[in-house]
Amino acid sequence: MIDLKLLRKDPQGVQARLRTRGDFDLGSILALDQQQRHLEEARSQLQARSNQIGKAIGDKIKAGIAPQSPEIETLRAEGTQIKTTLSELEPQERELKAQLETLILTLPNLPSDSTPVGKNEAENVEVRRWGEEYIPQRADLKPHWDIGEALGILDFKRSVNVAQSRFVTLVGAGAALERALIQFMLNRHIQAGYVEVMPPILINSDSLQATGQLPKFAEESFKCDADDLWLAPTAEVPVTNLYRDQVLSAEELPIHHCAYTPCFRREAGSYGRDTRGLIRLHQFNKVELVKLVHPDTSAQAHEALVQDAATILEALKLPYRVLELCTGDLGFGAAKCYDLEVWLPSAGCYREISSCSNFGDFQARRGNIRFKEAGQKGTQLVHTLNGSGLAIGRTMAAVLENYQQPNGQVRVPEVLLPYLGREIL
RNA sequence: GGAGAGGUGGCCGAGUGGUUGAAGGCGCAGCACUGGAAAUGCUGUUUAGGGGUGACUCUAACGAGGGUUCGAAUCCCUCCCUCUCCGCCA
Numbered sequence: 001m002i003d004l005k006l007l008r009k010d011p012q013g014v015q016a017r018l019r020t021r022g023d024f025d026l027g028s029i030l031a032l033d034q035q036q037r038h039l040e041e042a043r044s045q046l047q048a049r050s051n052q053i054g055k056a057i058g059d060k061i062k063a064g065i066a067p068q069s070p071e072i073e074t075l076r077a078e079g080t081q082i083k084t085t086l087s088e089l090e091p092q093e094r095e096l097k098a099q100l101e102t103l104i105l106t107l108p109n110l111p112s113d114s115t116p117v118g119k120n121e122a123e124n125v126e127v128r129r130w131g132e133e134y135i136p137q138r139a140d141l142k143p144h145w146d147i148g149e150a151l152g153i154l155d156f157k158r159s160v161n162v163a164q165s166r167f168v169t170l171v172g173a174g175a176a177l178e179r180a181l182i183q184f185m186l187n188r189h190i191q192a193g194y195v196e197v198m199p200p201i202l203i204n205s206d207s208l209q210a211t212g213q214l215p216k217f218a219e220e221s222f223k224c225d226a227d228d229l230w231l232a233p234t235a236e237v238p239v240t241n242l243y244r245d246q247v248l249s250a251e252e253l254p255i256h257h258c259a260y261t262p263c264f265r266r267e268a269g270s271y272g273r274d275t276r277g278l279i280r281l282h283q284f285n286k287v288e289l290v291k292l293v294h295p296d297t298s299a300q301a302h303e304a305l306v307q308d309a310a311t312i313l314e315a316l317k318l319p320y321r322v323l324e325l326c327t328g329d330l331g332f333g334a335a336k337c338y339d340l341e342v343w344l345p346s347a348g349c350y351r352e353i354s355s356c357s358n359f360g361d362f363q364a365r366r367g368n369i370r371f372k373e374a375g376q377k378g379t380q381l382v383h384t385l386n387g388s389g390l391a392i393g394r395t396m397a398a399v400l401e402n403y404q405q406p407n408g409q410v411r412v413p414e415v416l417l418p419y420l421g422r423e424i425l
Numbered sequence: 426g427g428a429g430a431g432g433u434g435g436c437c438g439a440g441u442g443g444u445u446g447a448a449g450g451c452g453c454a455g456c457a458c459u460g461g462a463a464a465u466g467c468u469g470u471u472u473a474g475g476g477g478u479g480a481c482u483c484u485a486a487c488g489a490g491g492g493u494u495c496g497a498a499u500c501c502c503u504c505c506c507u508c509u510c511c512g513c514c515a
């Protein structure tokens with residue numbers, strides 16, 4: 001959620017920064033805000049008088065004046081009068097506030113000053129590449145689904161029986177590889193200082209609203225209607241929401257978490273895309289990195305987060321590149337975002353495997369996640385960041401494709417040997 | 426699923442209609458004491474919104490929403506959540 005005070009103070013400035021992401025109607029928000037404040041002023045003045053009356057009656061009764069005396073009856077009558085007026089103003093104000101909230105919740109975050117301006121993904125900026133010497137140089141490279149099915153470790157067909165299309169069953173070495181990847185990544189991150197958490201993955205609506213998936217992207221998540229709970233689309237949601245409505249002390253920051261969870265996405269609106277393989281499934285595993293930090297350190301924390309995710313790809317010797325997303329391609333809540341894209345030889349291109357975002361105070365304001373500096377008055381909003389470290393299914397795809405051998409076998413990346421206990425899949 | 430208890434400030438915890446924004450404690454900050462510290466003593470310390478350049482000021486908030494009343498943390502209703510015991514179950 002963007003800062004309403006900032007919007008009030010500098011509407012042009014906010015408008016200009018938002019325009020780099022699309023068209024948004026700030027005028028009606030400002031108008032509602034002004035109306036609401038007028039009402040609030042009128043209402044609070046009435047309440048002040050009402051409080052006076054209440055106190056005066058109390059004092060008089062205490063002083064021994066009879067409760068039924070005309071003096072008190074007059075005050076009582078005025079009190080009743082005020083109450084009638086208030087009972088009209090209050091619902092109006094509440095309604096305005098609700099409208100205002102609805103509108104402001106649908107506004108995306110302001111891009112950071114350093115985010116390149118651009119219309120869409122074509123204008124993202126490539127920051128660097130790594131590992132081109134590891135790119136397989138052969139003509140007969142197969143896509144990972146062919147490799148996996150031939151080895152009998154990926155079963156898409158029978159998964160349709162069990163669920164739907166866009167689900168997979170991992171068999172034998174496939175399941176073992178998935179587990180190994182999870183374990184390997186978590187161990188790395190824990191070593192780097194992240195505290196592992198295993199959060200609930202059925203989550204409530206407040207949580208989704210705090211991190212920005214609601215109200216705008218309800219159709220992207222699976223919902224258990226009977227219980228008013230949702231399947232987490234990413235561990236970002238439950239992990240960040242561990243701190244919702246809390247006041248942390250400054251010394252508790254920074255908070256670094258890593259988490260393995262399954263993730264569930266409806267992938268509405270991407271029906272034709274990536275229909276085969278592990279790239280776009282309704283259910284997939286992911287190791288996520290989440291940080292809550294002091295605002296002064298969030299930029300560095302972001303760079304470090306990207307590097308922590310990239311380290312995994314380097315350890316697996318998977319070629320990748322780093323993109324900085326332009327304003328037009330930025331996720332809803334992100335102020336700044338780097339994508340890591342891994343090399344997929346069968347497609348001959350890089351595909352997203354991690355998205356590392358700095359949300360600034362956007363999520364913290366929605367989720368009311370604050371911290372207090374010892375000895376200072378008031379509270380401040382934390383900055384939240386997160387990134388995949390990494391998406392397991394896509395990593396598996398990259399491993400199968402980059403490590404495939406001419407005879408159809410797949411070599412196991414060196415760093416996974418201790419986890420898998422075999423050199424060949 | 427059945428029975429009961431409860432939701433109060435950063436935390437613990439009092440408080441059943443009128444200076445209760447809320448006792449007390451912890452924590453935190455300042456001061457005193459000390460060579461320095463600990464201990465101790467004193468003082469201060471909620472958040473959010475509005476108005477004002479500012480000192481400051483108004484309002485709201487004791488799980489949420491409604492009701493009674495001139496006045497509600499306190500009484501009534503509805504909902505949500507947590508805990509304990511029993512049952513069932515991975």
